[in-house]
Amino acid sequence: MNAPGGADAEEGANPDLNPRLVDPVGPQDKDEFYHDILDGLSVFMDSDYILDILYAIREYPILRLGHSLNLGQVTCKKWLLDTLADTGTTDLGTIYILGGWYGVLGAMFLHDPRFTIKKVVSVDIEPQCRPVAEALNRTNAENGRFESLTADIYELDYRRLLARTSADDSRPDLLINTSCEHLAEFDRWFSRIPPGTLMIVQSNDYFSCEEHHNCAPDLGSFKRQVPLSEPIYDGQTKLKKYTRFMLIGRR
């Protein structure tokens, strides 16, 4: 007798016995296939995070939104959350996410019960990111804990923002930039951040991507590029196509 999936199962397979041959997903069915599965997951997991993603991908079925939610992107952001939680910094106040794209990191923060967060402000220069980020963060955009801002992070007035009182929800307590590899004039951005500001930055060595203008060849180079007066963490994680670097500390 052959084990399931053995030679007999491959040769002259009977479609009634081989589920792959009975009801295969054709290219035209793929959307429905994945939506159905996400719908089912959201019921069992009772997760606003999954429901918000489902809403965003229905409203904005664009390829780059899929990229922003892919394994590599989410792995790097989960690494950020886990590392920050391990440092014991969990009461975060208001977080500014600079180069925040479609708001995936903001959503992950706001749905993570390890953190106490007043508000996330996700800033991106591309105006088309805003509606997508708000859809992806629908639950928290509606309750005022997520805001998407269209602005150039080279031009934001960090001093003025940081000078606001702590009662003001728009005062940043933590600046995050996981898009450092995209900043051709990195020093111009970094020099605008007031000393003492709590920051988390990520970059990578993915030089072959044409959107990347500021990759770092290794962790040491990234640390030299981002001199922190009070370093809290530095590390790297290897992904399939690149290695990602992360620093946490005060400017």
Ligand SMILES: C[S@@+](CC[C@H](N)C(=O)[O-])C[C@H]1O[C@@H](n2cnc3c(N)ncnc32)[C@H](O)[C@@H]1O
């Ligand atoms: C491809 S995405 C993010 C990739 C990154 N791995 C991540 O998710 O953190 C880079 C984003 O940075 C944004 N960006 C680049 N330069 C910017 C600037 N000067 N001000 C604001 N956003 C900027 C781009 O519009 C884009 O949405």
